[in-house]
Amino acid sequence: MRPFSYQRATDPDMAVQALSAAAAANNPLTQATAQPLAGGTTLIDLMKLDVTRPTAIVDINPLAQAWSAIEPGSDGLRLGALAKMSDVAAHAEIQRNYPVIANSLKLAASAQLRNMATLGGNVMQRTRCSYFRDVSYENCNKRNPGSGCAAMDGVNRMHAVLGTSDQCIATYPGDFAQALIALDAVVEITGKGGTRSMSFAELHKAPGNSPDIETTLQPGELISAFSIPGRWPRSVYLKARDRQSYEFALSSAAIALDVQGGTIRDARVGLGGVATMPWRAREAEALLKGQKFDEALAQRVADAAFADARGRRHNSFKIALGKRVVARALQQAVTMEI
């Protein structure tokens, strides 16, 4: 870890000010010299590993009072970005009307981490790619733009099969973001000019030719809240992983359905553990809408979700696994009692 200055931001303006002051032009957010500190569960790790080298830390935890509300309403849900993962997962109304959100949070990390980590920080967590996290490897396009990718032909069992490029195959590791993207969440961003809103789907970027740019956020911008329109009581989060808890997904599916009289009126499919960013399988969703559910449909949907998937040496299994996870999650969502 390298020396850094520490500052507590007691109001949003102060936080934005402190974060933008250090922002240099053309510097992607991930390499900005000033970084916001919320739960610290990713940032501090990466600083210890020398992957992230900020010179200024802006502690935004004092904003929690304003930014951590959990507000279920009749036409949707609003979640403050500094709400703790554990608080949201344990909220009775979220468990009832948004099980996909509650479970995506509950099945993530460990109890200790969920007690510390915030929703905003959670969606911004960086990849777990071993080569990204080990600075003794020169070649990481995400960490060292233009240096190559050690994972491409290295040990890549945990890596992505969707949304990859020839520059980067690092997996987006989170769970909650899959629920957000599936439910058409809107993210509220606080910056220099006040607040703005955009679709959560626009927040993350595929690696393409610039894997170092991971989101559309600019230095000096902070996520202040998430809004989820509607209610999704018929929703599930299914996560396949090597161990029963405290482990990232090999493949996960966030499924939300609106079924009326046996017909699927609306369907949402988010995929985790398999893609370079939070992933929504819109082709798969299209196949579901207006249909009656059966196993053959589930299979077609699963195939569609992974139609563009590309495996590498150790992770090709994720394609078949991902399809089975989607099919099983759909089955669970259809048959769940609400």
Place this chain on the structure above:
Amino acid sequence: MTAAAPSPKANMGQPVPRYDAAAKVTGRATYASDMPLDNPAYAFLVTSAIAKGRIDRFDLDEAKGVRGVIEIVTHENAPKLKESKLFSNGGYAGTTIQPLKSADIAHDGEIIAVVVAESYEAAREAANRVKVSYTATAPSASFDSTGTTTAAAKGQNAQFKEDPAVGDFAKAFDAAEVKLTAAYDTPTQHHNPMELFSTSCAWMGDNLVIYEGSQFVYGLKHGVAEQLGIDADKVRVVNPYVGGGFGSRGSMTPRTAIIAGIAKRLGRPIKLVPTRDQGFTITTHRAETRQEIKLGANRDGKLLALRHEGAEVSSRADAYCVGGTKTTTRLYACPNVDSLVSIVRADRNTPGFMRSPPEVPYLFALESAMDELAVKLNMDPVELRRINDTNVEPIGGKPYTSRSLMACFDEAARAFGWAQRSPQPKSMSDGDWLIGYGCAATCYPTQMGPSAARVRVQRDGRTRVEIAGHEIGTGAYTVIAQTAAERLGVPLEKVAVFMGDSDLPPAPVAGGSNSTASTCSAVMMVCDQIRQRLFKAAMPAQSLTDRAKETVGLGQTPATQAAKGDRPLDIEKAFDALGVGVVEEYGEWKPEGAPLDSFRAMHNGQVRLVGGHAMKDQIAYAFGAEFVEVRVNRFTHEIRCPRLVGAFAAGRIMNPRTARSQLMGGLIWGMSSALLEGTEIDERNARYVNDNLADYLVPVNADVAGVEVILLSEQDDRINPVGVKGLGELANVGTNAAICNAIHHATGQRIRKLPVRLENIEV
């Protein structure tokens, strides 16, 4: 009695709580890096980013500019150290690859620089700013790499003396009615004890004190003295508690002498706390193996032919191997046996001990093969073991001192509900989950080594036991205190035990599960010396038989003597008669069959273990049977193991509470080994990839739903005075095979490569 403290059965001690329990749960137990030092400097390691090649140059400007940096030590300015031989060649070292000696790199993560600074933070920051230019050459990573060399273990590893064989394997296999040939792979594994591989060194003039978690304080003391070229009497190793060993702290690693040398030059104590990922390359590991088993049997299940071949990866420098064929060729009655162990040299660090080093990989192969044979024979796998059970090992024809294998199978099968198993694969399920039951035998050699002890008794009964044993989390303090209390007849709470200090009387390495048998035998012998002195002083010589003197505790009524009118020993009277305030005895114990140089070797920190298959007229093993329930998700193929049941017989159980805890930990580790643990190697550069506890998976609480440990009564008077068979390494041996056997039962699919990942399952 609670589950954690099982009621003692015959030949078991009391399940008293751990001697050090309160200290540990309140954080008062002091580990190496907790030891206070006077004005220490802090060291941080820089390790190699290549596995083979050389360092062209260091750019240290930026690193030296970090405030607080005192010195950066590289091969260009490192203290000169003498070589130490590998422990298996009569030395102390776990590797003969000595870092900082030249610009050459022998393996990934080799220490290439040590940054010393006024604070840990400054040292770590400066280490991050060290720039290294290498010339890398393509390394050989493992079995499938080009450039490895392979040769038989026999002839290059002094401790691997023979490839066990008997009869005519080829002929018998050829003629067998039922044959099986199968290949098995086990992965590289790393120990990852909770306590990091910390070392602190402090000099007082010419005297050095080392604080380091070690499983062998005498070995480390002599090894470091040898490397520094100083008298071993000037070196003291202190570690009252060790935060887990599992073999990783059994032999000396290069870091200790390096830190000692730098501390000497600097004239300041130095504290080193390496990171978790550095622990993967600065110590040892369990090497990957490839094995092949051939079994030939009659239709009735009787084994006729067994061949076990194993290949293990080692470093270029050292011919380390575990050679588990010494156990697998002797476990079952089989008249025609052949075996071969070979070593494959690659550009890797030297591997070393890891809990049950030979048995874990080699019994995975044998006990999987036995299950495969049972399937071929359409026979209950328990019955196949019963048919081939034996009290005489087939290679040398020596009798087992005791063997409760089938009693363990029967007890564990009953507790597990084995009778409810429907034998057909894929025939049991529960919702999304296919259910499989599997079992395997487990065993571990009974070993002992020479040990000394000092015991001091005051007239109020307060007792102090001193022995340079090691508390690696097993309960060593507790069972030694129990031994002394029982033998002397003093209350347990009056006994204080001092260990983990090379200034105390020597004890063997805490490895090979020998500690309890060795240290308690020594303590028992010295307690008897004390008792005899006191009895002699206080009672007329003819009043007590020698037998009574050996069996009656201080202050107790000698029941057999009551008829003669003798009274119990009056301790105060005995002390008055001796005219002393304290009685102290020192003694040295060695097991039967120990080599002539045993005691000299003991004082020189060299291991002389006796036991297992290497005894003269007999063979000594502890046995157990393990049953597991495995669940395989038919959609995700996730594999879980909600139930582990093990029954074990290991001679006298000194303390059912600590014994259960060790066996439970072993079963859990065994499950971890089968389903989770495996160090991934990037074949291109021979580097470890998942070198942290987020990516090197071990079980979390949610993975461990039910573990049942059954302790069987067993008495064995032929092994050592306390009648103890070590059990610390007994439980994690059979689990790998039991789990793969259960996966076969659940899915019909035979898995012969560990760890089992969900992508290996095809349902």
